[in-house]
Amino acid sequence: MIVLRQMKTDDLPLFKSWLHTPHVAKWYHDPQDWIEEAEKQDSDFRWLHHFMVEHEGRPVGFCQYYACEDSDELWEGYTALGGSYSIDYMIGETDCLRRGFGKEIVMALTEKIMNHDDAKRIVVQPEPENKASCGLLLSCGFIFDTETGVYIKQVSHDLVTQP
Template sequence: MRKVVKEDMIQLRKMEQTDLPIFKKWLYTPHVARWYHDPLDWIDEVEEQDGEFCWIHHFIVEHEGQPIGFCQYYACKDSDELWEGYTELGGSYSIDYMIGESDCLRNGFGKMIVAELTNRIAHHPDAKRIVVQPEPENKASCGLLLSCGFVLDTEKEIYVKLLP
């Protein structure tokens, strides 16, 4: 039986170095490892979040005070990713997200995470759109993005959500 989860039941808090052990555990959990390739790159990025990767906003997702996942967002212009032309348009941001705890999958948390990231990005005065490129085989993530108002740019295989 699926749990009913209210929208206000998650919190995003800034990721701290003390969160590294659980983040590492999640990266090697099969349902995460399938999509988060090169875990050492992700670990390095988080370890350097106050240095080389200070332009990325890293968060731990909590439900009832317990860590259940990870998410982040960044302005595309700050990365070296071209995003098939979306970066040069200006105002493009991207997000990444994961539910680390397997018992929290398929409970609506992903939708809440994407909604909260969208809300935070929308507060940036230059934000015009969010672009995301999950692997096409990641049906759960692709479906989640569509349910959150993203549209697939089929030519570029990028999900896009325009911000008001």
């Protein structure tokens, strides 16, 4: 089981190292952009919700979510609909690949997004060549929109459990 915790400044060296590992760098282009967002998460990029993924107290990955309307991305028209959120995720530690953590991350992010009253859908657009991510999204209940190339999951507030 994984835990998502707020990313801290102390996490930046590890995050930076993950961005340069081959299995991450293949999909996370322009690492400096990702680093800048993480470094400025309390200022310019406070609209992004950054998390470290931990397994048994050990950081093993990174993820984030955001309201599409807060970004400059149009998301093939989904931003204009309102209530659209997007996610990013990675397993940084090589020995943690193919252990089911990706699915746990996506489900945990979905739950966090469902806690927003305006949330209606989650939209994600991994590179088509990233077969692992595409398959992961489908296994988490996302539907592939063949016209836009976007994976979509409708969220229902009826499923949110109150603490």
